[in-house]
Amino acid sequence: MANVPPDLRYTREHEWAKQEGGRIRVGITAFAQEQLGDVVFVELPKLGAKVTQHKEFGVVESVKAVSDLYAPVSGEIAEVNGALSSAPETVNQDPYGQGWMLVVVPSNAAEWDQLLTSAQYEELIAQGGH
Amino acid sequence: MVPFGGWEMPVQYTGILEEHRRVRSQVGLFDVSHMGEFEVEGAGALDAVQRLTTNDASALQAGQLQYSLLCYPDGGIVDDATVYRLGAEHFMITVNASNIDKDWAWVTDHAGGGRWRNVSAATGLIAVQGPRAEALVGRLAEGDVAAIGYFRFTRLRVAGVPALISRSGYTGEDGFELYVPWDDTPALWKALLAAGAGDGAGHAGDGVGPIGLGARDTLRLEMRYTLYGNDIDQTTNPLEAGLGWVVKPAKGEFIGRDAIERVRAEGLRRRLVGIEMADRSIARHGYPVVKDGRAIGVVTSGSYGPSVDRSIALCYVESAQAAVGTEVGVEIRAQARPGRVVRTPFYPPKVKR
Numbered sequence: 001m002a003n004v005p006p007d008l009r010y011t012r013e014h015e016w017a018k019q020e021g022g023r024i025r026v027g028i029t030a031f032a033q034e035q036l037g038d039v040v041f042v043e044l045p046k047l048g049a050k051v052t053q054h055k056e057f058g059v060v061e062s063v064k065a066v067s068d069l070y071a072p073v074s075g076e077i078a079e080v081n082g083a084l085s086s087a088p089e090t091v092n093q094d095p096y097g098q099g100w101m102l103v104v105v106p107s108n109a110a111e112w113d114q115l116l117t118s119a120q121y122e123e124l125i126a127q128g129g130h
Numbered sequence: 131m132v133p134f135g136g137w138e139m140p141v142q143y144t145g146i147l148e149e150h151r152r153v154r155s156q157v158g159l160f161d162v163s164h165m166g167e168f169e170v171e172g173a174g175a176l177d178a179v180q181r182l183t184t185n186d187a188s189a190l191q192a193g194q195l196q197y198s199l200l201c202y203p204d205g206g207i208v209d210d211a212t213v214y215r216l217g218a219e220h221f222m223i224t225v226n227a228s229n230i231d232k233d234w235a236w237v238t239d240h241a242g243g244g245r246w247r248n249v250s251a252a253t254g255l256i257a258v259q260g261p262r263a264e265a266l267v268g269r270l271a272e273g274d275v276a277a278i279g280y281f282r283f284t285r286l287r288v289a290g291v292p293a294l295i296s297r298s299g300y301t302g303e304d305g306f307e308l309y310v311p312w313d314d315t316p317a318l319w320k321a322l323l324a325a326g327a328g329d330g331a332g333h334a335g336d337g338v339g340p341i342g343l344g345a346r347d348t349l350r351l352e353m354r355y356t357l358y359g360n361d362i363d364q365t366t367n368p369l370e371a372g373l374g375w376v377v378k379p380a381k382g383e384f385i386g387r388d389a390i391e392r393v394r395a396e397g398l399r400r401r402l403v404g405i406e407m408a409d410r411s412i413a414r415h416g417y418p419v420v421k422d423g424r425a426i427g428v429v430t431s432g433s434y435g436p437s438v439d440r441s442i443a444l445c446y447v448e449s450a451q452a453a454v455g456t457e458v459g460v461e462i463r464a465q466a467r468p469g470r471v472v473r474t475p476f477y478p479p480k481v482k483r
Contacts, residue, residue, distance in 0.1 A: 037344070038147040040434035041410040041441070059463065061412050063146045063344055063433055088410065089147075 002031035004122050005096055009072065009115035011054070012124060016096065017072035017115055020103070024073055024112075027100040028060065028091065031125045036062040039091040042084040044069075044101055049077050051104060053111050058101070060091065069101065073111045079103035137164040137227060139343055146344035150436040153301055153349055156337030157260035159322055160346060162307075163315055166230035166250040168223045174243020175219040181385060182237055183213060183223075184368060186378040190215035195281050195296055198376050199368055200225075200236065201386030205393060206364040207371070209233050210356065212298070214283060219244070222294075222309075224255075226358045240385060254315030258322060259305035259349075261480065262336035266326045267295070267306050275306065280483045289321035300346065302353035302479040351442065352435045354404055354474035360415055361402060361430040361444050367393050370446065371402050400427060401452040404474035405460070407441035410434065411467050413460040419445045420459040420466050426451050429460060437477045443469070 008016045014032035018025040033039065041061040051057045051071035058069040081100050084090060091099040106112070116124065142149060152158050170178055179187040185198035192215050200208035209229045214222040225233045234248050258267055268275045273286035275295065283296035294309040310318055328335025347357070354372075356362045362371045367390060369377070374394075379387055407413055412432055419427035432443030443460070451458060454473050459466030 037142060038145055038434075041412060043411065061410075061434075063348060064141060066412065066414070085410070 002029065002034055002125060003096070004029070004031075004118050004125070006118045008096070008118060009112065010118070010121035010124075011070055011072050011115060013068075013070040014129065015070055015072050017112070019112070022105075023078060024075070024104045024106055025100050026072055026102040026104060027095055028069070029121070030095050031129060033092045033095045033099075035129065036060065036067060037064050038062055039088045042088045042091060042101065044080050044084070045077055047077055047080055051075060051077060051102075053108075053114075071104070072115055073104055073106045074108050075104040075106040077102055078105050134164070134227070134343060139164065141344045142342040143340045146342070146348060147436050149339065149341045149345035150348050152337060152339050153260045153303055153341060153345065154437050155261065156339075157258060157262035157266050157305075157326060158339055158341035158345070159319065160257040160259065160341050161255075161315070161319060162257055163254040163312070164227035165255050166225040166227060166233065166248070167253045167255075167309065168225065168234065168237060169216075169221065169247045169249055170223070170237075170241065170244040171217075171220045171247075172245045173219060175221055175245075178237075178241035178244045179213060179221050179223070180381060181242060181383065182240060183211065184378065184384060184386065184390075185213065185376040186381040187213055187215065187221065188381065192217050193282055193284065195283060195298060196376070199373060200233065201368065201384075201390065202364060203385055203389060205367040205386045205389035207358070207362045207366055207368065208236050208364070210358055210362065210373075214294070214296070222249075228359065252312050254310045254312045254318075255307060256310070256315065256318055256322065257299050257301075257305060257307045259299045259301040259303045259341075261304060262326070262338070263303070263305035264482075266322065266336045266338060267308075269325050270321055271295075278306070280481055289318055289325070291318045291321075293318070297482065299481075300355055301349040302355075302475065302477065302481060303349075304480055304482045347431075348433050348436055351431055351433055351444070352437055352475060352477040353479060354444065354476065356402070356444070357431060366402075366446075369393050370398050370400050398449050400446045401449050402430065402444055402446050403452050403471045404476055405443050405445060405458060405469040406472045406476070407443070407460065408468040408470070410441050411462050412441050413443035413445070413462065413467075413469065418461040419447055420461055421451060421457070426458065435476055440476075442476050447471070
């Protein structure tokens with residue numbers, strides 16, 4: 001069973017979200033990176049861009065496949081992990097740490113409560129992740 | 131596991147990049163038993179192979195093999211194949227797994243001679259590829275594998291299993307392909323893994339590991355080896371695919387010869403070229419190739435190339451845009467991303483010639 005930290009929230013599309021003093025850090029889960037295999041390219045939006053909950057904000061490519069990334073919450077992008085452009089494999093090595101993707105300033109606090117809890121997400125991946 | 135030509139095969143064992151690097155730096159095992167093998171023997175066998183394939187099989191001595199193509203009368207490609215000369219009138223032809231039924235019908239309908247046998251189901255095939263391949267196979271072989279030259283083969287026992295062993299492969303590394311009886315294949319596989327693992331004492335091991343379909347694809351792509359169904363098929367001719375080096379019209383008549391020679395005389399409309407992307411986005415099969423806002427071609431294979439550390443692809447482009455250095459775009463997610471036609475192979479081959 002893939003690692004699912006209890007202090008994070010999750011999307012059905014396998015992104016994680018973490019509260020950091022009013023801002024929200026975003027990445028993809030250990031389950032997601034295992035399913036993708038070796039990540040070789042991550043395409044992220046620019047600083048200041050707006051993202052919308054459950055809408056695409058970028059793309060992750062592995063040798064096997066290309067997958068869209070979905071925003072856990074709406075808001076404005078305050079930070080982007082530029083290190084992933086030269087070291088995309090960090091997403092495989094440390095999905096919840098150095099492999100983070102965005103920091104979002106949320107525009108609608110209520111969206112947080114719509115995200116999956118770790119228990120709900122564990123249930124989702126126990127059923128195969130769909 | 132994914133369905134591949136009717137077989138369940140692993141895309142990866144431990145990870146595509148790790149497996150790819152293992153083959154380039156140490157040695158990897160490929161279970162490619164799904165490949166098809168036909169044998170033809172007896173009076174008319176050479177004539178049949180000459181009629182069915184584009185390369186010149188008469189140039190082979192017993193104990194040599196060659197890469198070749200089977201073509202339709204219009205020059206389209208039935209399959210690519212490896213032709214082994216077992217004797218004066220005795221050949222083995224190795225074909226792609228997904229094409230076995232189609233190829234068998236084709237060769238038996240058009241051979242005109244020789245006794246044909248489809249031995250695919252009785253034949254296992256393990257490829258041992260990488261700089262440590264010779265050391266690994268040599269440790270288990272009852273005979274001198276170092277004496278086997280490039281694109282030559284012999285018969286000897288490996289780990290007690292009778293094998294037809296050729297120095298050949300699909301990776302650009304030195305290595306061997308071992309054709310063995312189907313039922314002995316798992317034993318040989320286990321023996322190779324064990325012999326390459328080291329004993330924890332005097333013998334340090336060869337760093338051997340099993341390699342899945344994912345790394346098989348990235349390894350062959352870096353070499354610009356074409357893949358049937360991706361880069362070549364019934365709609366592509368050998369010349370535009372860059373396979374003119376295995377078309378030998380001087381040998382005499384063969385199926386597809388007239389059409390291919392007509393293409394040669396008229397000039398090529400398009401060519402299969404290698405491109406390198408400016409960024410790490412992957413140009414995948416079917417993506418349009420563009421220039422100045424106009425479609426000029428299509429990607430047939432593309433991936434991250436682990437040994438060149440770049441996003442690379444093969445694509446058909448208009449002949450006028452095929453020169454090395456030509457700037458092109460690849461339409462990836464509705465955006466033209468910059469790439470450039472480069473020399474191939476993308477990575478220098480290490481085969482032992």
